[in-house]
Amino acid sequence: MEHYFQKDIECASREEIVRIQNEKLVEQVKHVWDHVPYYRKKMEEKGVTPEDIRSIDDLHKLPFLSKTDLRDAYPYGLMGVPKDECVRIHSTSGTTGKRVVAFYTQGDVDLWEDCCARAIMAAGGTKEDVVQVSYGYGLFTGGMGIHGGSHKVGCLTLPMSSGNTERQIMFLQDLGATILCCTPSYAAYLGETMKEMGLSPEEIPLKAGIFGAEAWSEEMRRDIEKTLGIKAYDIYGLTELSGPGVAFECSAQNGMHINEDHFIAEIIDPDTLEVLPEGSQGELVFTAIDKKGFPMLRYRTKDICKLTREKCSCGRTHVKMCKPMGRSDDMLIIRGVNVFPSQIETVLLNHGYQANYQIIVDRVNNTDTFDVHVEMTPEMFTDNVSEIRKRQADLVEGLKNMLGIKAKVTLVAPKSITRSEGKAVRVIDNRKI
Ligand code: DLL
Numbered sequence: 001m002e003h004y005f006q007k008d009i010e011c012a013s014r015e016e017i018v019r020i021q022n023e024k025l026v027e028q029v030k031h032v033w034d035h036v037p038y039y040r041k042k043m044e045e046k047g048v049t050p051e052d053i054r055s056i057d058d059l060h061k062l063p064f065l066s067k068t069d070l071r072d073a074y075p076y077g078l079m080g081v082p083k084d085e086c087v088r089i090h091s092t093s094g095t096t097g098k099r100v101v102a103f104y105t106q107g108d109v110d111l112w113e114d115c116c117a118r119a120i121m122a123a124g125g126t127k128e129d130v131v132q133v134s135y136g137y138g139l140f141t142g143g144m145g146i147h148g149g150s151h152k153v154g155c156l157t158l159p160m161s162s163g164n165t166e167r168q169i170m171f172l173q174d175l176g177a178t179i180l181c182c183t184p185s186y187a188a189y190l191g192e193t194m195k196e197m198g199l200s201p202e203e204i205p206l207k208a209g210i211f212g213a214e215a216w217s218e219e220m221r222r223d224i225e226k227t228l229g230i231k232a233y234d235i236y237g238l239t240e241l242s243g244p245g246v247a248f249e250c251s252a253q254n255g256m257h258i259n260e261d262h263f264i265a266e267i268i269d270p271d272t273l274e275v276l277p278e279g280s281q282g283e284l285v286f287t288a289i290d291k292k293g294f295p296m297l298r299y300r301t302k303d304i305c306k307l308t309r310e311k312c313s314c315g316r317t318h319v320k321m322c323k324p325m326g327r328s329d330d331m332l333i334i335r336g337v338n339v340f341p342s343q344i345e346t347v348l349l350n351h352g353y354q355a356n357y358q359i360i361v362d363r364v365n366n367t368d369t370f371d372v373h374v375e376m377t378p379e380m381f382t383d384n385v386s387e388i389r390k391r392q393a394d395l396v397e398g399l400k401n402m403l404g405i406k407a408k409v410t411l412v413a414p415k416s417i418t419r420s421e422g423k424a425v426r427v428i429d430n431r432k433i
Contacts, residue, residue, distance in 0.1 A: 002251060002314050003121040005153065009261050010118060010316045017317065020261050022055040024289035029053045029062070031080060032295050038077045039065070039297060056264060059287060059298070060275050066300045070100050070240065079103050080295040091139040092239045099139075102239050103293040109148065111290050115237075115245030115259050116149020122250040122257075122314070123208045123233040125179055127154030132175075134168055134182035134190075135213065136422050137161040141243025142213055146181045149245065155179070162186060162421035165193050172204050180209045184216035184224060184232075185424035188355060191227030201229025210235050212244055214423045215326050215342045219349030221253075234323060240296055241288050247321050252313045255320035262290045265319060266298070267307055270328055281306050283328060284321065302327045304340075332427065334361060334368045337405045341426045347398040348374055355424075356417050362430040370407045372399065378414045 004010050012020075030050045032039050042063040043049065052061055070078065079086070088104040104112070125131065131150040135142025143161055150157040158175060160168060162182065168190060171177065180187065187209055194204075206228055212235035224232045236256050237246040246263055247256035258265050266275050267282040276282045284305045288296045303324040312320065326340035333339070345355050356375040361368060374395065382388065388411050395409040418425075 003124065003126060004316075005118040005121045006114065010257070010318065012261075012317060014317065017260050018056065021264055021289060024261075025056055025059065025264065025287065026050075026053060028287075028289045028295060029297070031292065032297055035080050036078055036295065038069070038073045039063075042069075059264065059266065062287075062298050064273070064285065064298045064300050065296055067100065067302075071098050074098050075101050078294060078296075080292050081105055086293045089139075090141045090144070090239055090243060100239055102242070104242070104291075105293040108242065108291050108293045111262055112145055112242040112245060113148030113152050115242070115248075115262065116145050117152035118149075118259065119210060119233070119235050119245050119248030120146070120149050120153050120155065120179065122248055122316075123179065123210050123231070124251070125150075125153050125155055125208070129153075129155045129178045130158065130176055131155040131179045131181065132158045132160055132168070132172060132177035134160045134162055134180060134186060135244075140422070141237070141239050142181075142183075142422075145237070145243040145245060146210065150181075165190060165421075166197075169194055169197065169199065172206060173199070176205045178205055178207050180206055180228070180230070182209075182211065183213050183420070183422055183424070184211040184220055185214065185355065185420050186422065187211050187224050187228065187232070188220065189419045189421075191224060192354070195227060201227065204229070206230050208233060210248075212236055215324055215330075215340075216355070217342055217345045217349060218323070219346055220355050223349060223354060236321065236324070238301060240294070240299055240301075241286055242291060246286065250312065250314035250316055255308060255322050257312070257316045257318040257320055258307075260318040263288055265307060265321065267305065268300075270300075270302075278307055278309060281325075284324070302329050304328055304331075330427070332359070332361060332429065334370045335405055337403060339370075339403055339405075343402050344372060344399065345426075347395070347402050351395060351398055352380070353377065356419075357426065358417055358428060359426055360428045360430070363432070368431065370405065372407045372409050373412050373417065374409060375414055375417050376411050381414055 033050045046063045086103045092100040137143030209232045221232050233249040235248045237244040247258040249256050264287040266285040270283040284301045284303045305324045306322045358373045360371040392409045399407045
């Protein structure tokens with residue numbers, strides 16, 4: 001049976017959604033014009049005033065915002081209300097330069113938690129469930145966002161945060177968690193550790209997982225579903241737009257419904273900045289039409305994605321985004337060819353490996369080197385050199401078919417690549433360009 005947190009809105013007619021978006025957009029643009037001088041200046045430079053924005057058809061007239069703007073306006077330059085009306089700050093997990101900081105009014109926190117509650121109910125959650133929240137708590141939005149959503153659904157919420165893997169597994173067993181929320185790479189690690197401890201999926205009552213915050217493939221989903229004995233649902237979001245819950249998967253498990261009463265999505269060509277027609281692949285851009293503390297208009301996510309309005313079997317009417325295939329800034333250009341880590345992951349999982357790998361790129365004598373280190377699973381571990389060579393050659397071939405370029409593949413011992421409790425580090429790019 002399908003559960004909804006706010007059925008009226010989640011299953012509203014197209015006309016109703018457009019009506020809501022039109023009304024909120026017009027109001028939000030006025031709010032930003034009046035309260036965010038940084039964005040007002042950008043509008044003035046483009047010759048746009050709030051009167052020009054009468055409906056979502058006028059959205060394309062507004063200037064974009066990007067991470068560069070967030071850095072320029074750091075820390076308070078994009079705040080949309082007086083500081084004393086904000087109640088919360090979160091920040092991205094970025095490692096370079098100034099971090100992005102985002103602000104929330106109580107109303108913003110409320111609507112964010114509603115979005116997460118929708119995601120939990122779409123994954124089959126009800127107040128009967130015990131939810132183990134193993135996303136990091138703190139500045140990262142994963143822990144506190146899902147936590148708030150879980151409370152709203154009325155689930156018994158376990159604020160584990162990430163780390164201490166054996167204790168995670170002990171609580172999964174002892175407290176009988178039925179829904180696990182963490183990054184997909186941490187879910188895979190928990191599954192792997194359970195197996196090592198001789199614990200089979202039947203011995204824990206877990207039924208669903210809500211995994212996001214990083215790109216993960218369909219193959220990885222199947223792998224996690226098998227090792228943990230669950231249904232694994234994707235969830236998407238970013239700090240700039242509140243956090244997890246901007247979009248979430250339903251029982252159809254083929255794309256994530258974007259919460260269109262709060263966010264308007266567009267797909268643009270990242271080079272020409274033109275808006276692309278439905279179904280095209282391009283950069284995802286969001287306009288937050290409710291958030292007041294940190295109101296983002298036409299924010300460029302860098303995530304490469306497609307949108308579809310095909311009817312969904314779950315009854316929800318909100319537009320769906322596909323799994324982002326990666327970020328345009330995660331995309332590696334190796335010997336002139338575009339390479340996404342997710343493509344490499346697909347090849348590995350199709351060859352019976354798990355998503356434990358690292359891509360190491362360097363430049364020697366003006367040529368890119370492309371090394372992929374892949375862990376053998378315990379079952380395939382061997383010191384038979386010819387067998388290892390054969391396996392490596394198979395992977396080189398598989399990667400060449402997928403990417404069109406040749407990689408140097410090195411198989412390494414099980415557990416030799418560092419595991420992540422949050423977002424996995426897949427790429428080491430040593431090129432100094
Ligand atoms: O990762 C918020 C989040 C927490 C989402 C927990 C889901 C679950 P940031 O740290 O600001 O926020 O990173 C946002 O992570 O632009 C995407 O590139 C990536 N990302 C998030 N969810 C997914 C997903 C959180 N389901 C950036 N699939 C985004 C692929 C994702 N990439």
